[in-house]
Amino acid sequence: MSTSQHNDQPAPRVTVIGTGYLGATHAVCMAIMGFEVLGVDVDQRKIDLLSAGGVPFFEPGLPEKLQEALATGRLRFSTDFDEAAAFGDVHFVCVGTPQAPNSSAADLKYVDAAFTALATRIDRKVLLVGKSTVPIGTAARITSMVQSLSPLGTELELAWNPEFLREGFAVQDTLFPDRLVFGVSSSWAEQQLRRVFKPILDLETPVIVADLATSELVKVAANSFLATKISFINAMAEICEATGADVNQLAKALSLDDRIGGRFLKPGLGFGGGCLPKDIRAFKHRAEELGVGQAVSFLGEVDSINNRRRVRTVDLIRELAGGSLAGVRVAALGAAFKPNSDDVRDAPALDVARLLYLEGAIVSVYDPQANENAHRAYPDLNYVDSMAEAVDKADVVALLTEWSEFRNADPDALGALVSHRRILDGRHALNANDYTSKGWQYRALGRPAQAATVELAFDVRDETPSLVV
Template identity: 60%
Template sequence: MALRITVIGTGYLGATHAASLAELGFEVLGLDVVPEKIEMLGRGKVPMYEPGLEEVLRRHVAGIEGSSGRLRFTTSWEEAGEFGDVHFVCVNTPQKRGEYACDMSYVDSAIDSLAPHLRRPALVVGKSTVPVGSAERLAARLRELAPVGEGAELAWNPEFLREGFAVKDTLHPDRIVVGVASERSEKLLREVYAGPLGEGTPFVVTDFPTAELVKTAANSFLATKISFINAMAEVCEAAGGDVAKLAEAIGYDERIGHKFLRAGIGFGGGCLPKDIRAFMARAGELGADQALTFLREIDSINMRRRGEMVDMARETVGGSFLGVRVAVLGAAFKPDSDDVRDSPALNVAGQIHLQGGQVTVYDPKGMENARRLFPTLGYADSAVDAVRGADVVLHLTEWAEFRELDPVALGEVAGRRVLLDGRNALDPERWREAGWTYRAMGRPRA
C-alpha cells in the first residue's frame, strides 16, 4: 500500500513540500491552523511568490479541473492523524522577541496537537530549523502523548530550500539528510524520497544532533562567506582597491569558488540572520559559546553594511536627505521572491526616510508585503516611475529586470543621473557611458 503523507504547516516550506510530494506521486494532506490559508491553497493559490509553485499546486489540488486530486488541505488534526503514515512538520521557528534564541512554540504546539491522534504506527519528520537537542525532547514528548506509544517515531530531515528555487530544490535536491533512531524510519524516508534517490541524490543518514546542526552550520558558512567579502569591500574602500576584481581573482581558487562573493549591502530574509543568532544562543546554552564567537562579528559586518549604504547615499546628495528624492530599486531581500523579512533594501529605504528623504520604492514582486511592513514609504508601479525626478537611485535587490534597464531612457526621467549599486550587479561602464555617476561599495569611483 502506498504511503500517505501529511504536511503540518503550509507556509513557504510546507506549501512547497506538500505540492512537491504530490508531484512525486503521493497522496498528500496539508494542515494549517489558519483557515484563510487553507481556503486559498484549496483553490490552487499560494500566499507567497515562488516561481513554479502555483503551477505544481494546481496540477494536484483536489477539485481543480484536470488535476490529479492527490493533494488536499484541512484544519483538522484528527483527520491528519487518521490519514498519514508519515507526517512532516514544517512550521515556523522565528527568533524570540528581544532574544537571539529560537522560538520553538510552533513546533511544540504541532507535536502536542498531532500526537494524541496517532493511533497506529506513524513517522513524524521534523523539517523546521531547530536548536540542536530539540529532536530528542520532541521524540520523548511524541511517545508520551501518542496512543500508539513507541509506534510513533520521530526523524529529523532539515530543509535546504533557496527562495526562488524551492520547487527545484525539493524535487531535485543536492542532498537529503535524515537523522533517524531506527531502521524503520530510514526505510520509510528512503521510500518517500525514492524519486530523487533514483536520480543519484546523496542520502546522508545520521543521528538527531548532527541532522539538526547541518542546516545551521550550512547557513553559518554561507553567512561567513558573504560577510568576508563585505569586510574586504571595507578594506578596498580604505585602500583604493576594487572588491569585484578581488572577488574574481580569489574565486578562481577552487577551494574558495565564486559563489557568495559579491560584495554589497549584505544578507537578510527569514533564515540566515535568525539561524546564526539562534546557533550562537544554543552554543551558549551548551557551554560551547567560544566556538561561535566569530558569528557575532559576521552578524555585525552584515548589519553594518546597511548603515554604510545610507552613509554613501547621504554623502552623494550633499550631506543631508532633507528635501532629497530617493529612488530605491528593490524591496525583497533577494530576487525571485516577495519575501521582505529583514530585507536590507527596505531597511536602507526606511533609514533614509527617517532622515528626511522622500523615498519611492519599486520591486517586481515584493510591493504588497513591503507596503504592509513600511506603509509610510512611497511606492511606484515601475522602475521608471520610481526613478522619475529622483536625485539619487539606489539599486538594492538584484532582480534581472533591473540589470536589463536602459540607462539612457532612465536618465531622461531622473532628476540627477546618480546611481548607487548596493549589489555590485550592474555594469558600471554601461551606466557611465549613458552619463550616470556610478558608485558601488568597495569599488573605485571611476
C-alpha cells in the same frame, strides 16, 4: 542502517503540517511525485486559497505545480488534525521557527504545538518527521514529548529531515535536491524516509543517514558557512573602501583559487530573509546555552558586518546627494531580500529605504513583487507601481534588490526620467562602464568612484553571481 525497498508495500500517505513557504512547496512536490498528500494548517484562509489553486506568497513555478497537483486528485488541504492523524503514514512538520521576542533564540512554540497536536491523536505506528530549522537538541526533546503524549508511547518514532530550499528555486530544490539528510534513531525510520523519498533517491541523489543531533546541525552549519562567506567578502569591501582597492577585482582573484571558489563571494548589501539572519543568531544562542559559545563567537561579527553594509549604503547615497539627505528624492529599487521573492523579512533593501526616510529623504520604493509585504512592514514609506514612477525626478537611484528588470534597465531611458544621473549599485549588478559612459555618477560598496567594471555572471544554481574570467 541501510534497508532495501519493498515494492509490494503501498506508497505511504503523507501529511504536511504547516502550509507556509516550506510546507506548501513540500506538499505540492510530494503530490507531484505520486504520493497522496494532505496539507494541514490552522489558518482557514490559507487552506481555502491553496484548495482553490492559489499560493499565498510569490514563488516562481509553484502556482503551476499546485494546480497540476490538485488536478491529479492526490493533494488536499484541511484544518482538521483528527483527519491528518488518521490519514498519514509519514507526517512532515514544516512550521516556522521565528526569532523569539527579546532574544536571539528560536521560538519553538509552533513546532511544539504541531507535534503535540499530532501525538495526542495518533494511535498506530507512523513516523513523525521534522523539517523545520531548530536548535540542536530539539529533536531529542520532542521525541520524549510525543512519546509521553501518544497512546503508542515509545512506539511512536521521530526523524529529522532538514530542508535546504532557496527562495526563487524552491520547486527545483525540492524535486531535485543536491542531497538528502535523514536524522533517524532506527532502521525502521530510515526505511520509511527511503520509501517517501524514493522518486528522488531513484535519481541517485546523495543521502546522508545520521543521528538526530547531526541532522539538526547540518542546516544551521550550512547557513552559518554561507553567511560567513558573504560577510567575509563584505568585510574585504570595508578594507577596500579605506584603501582605494576594488573589491570586485579582489573577489575575482580569490574565486580563481579552487579552495575558495566564486559562489557566494559577491560583495554588496548583504544577506537577509527568514533564514540566514535568525538561524545564525539562534545557533550562537544555543551554543552559548551548551557552554560552547566561544566556538561560534565569530557569528556575532558575521551578523555585525552584514548589518553595517546597510548603514554604509546610506552613507554612499548621502555622498552622492552632496552630503545631506534632507529633501533628496531617492528611488529605492527593490524591497524583497532577494530577487524572485516577495519576502521582506530582515530585508537589507527595506532597511536602507527606512534609514533614508528617517534622514529626511523623499523615498519612492518599487519592487516587482514585494510592495504589498513591504507596505505592511513599513507603512510610512511611499510605494509606487513601476520603476519609471520610482525614478521620476529622482536625485539618486539606489539599486537595492537585483531583479532582472533593474539589472537590464537602459541607462539612457532612466537618465531621461531622473533629475540627476546618480546611481548606487547596492548589489554589484550593473555594468558600471555602461552607466558612467552615459553621464551617470556610479558608486558601489567596496569600489572606488568611477571604477571600471569587473564582469559578473549569475550562476543557475544560486542567486549569487559568480565571477567571470
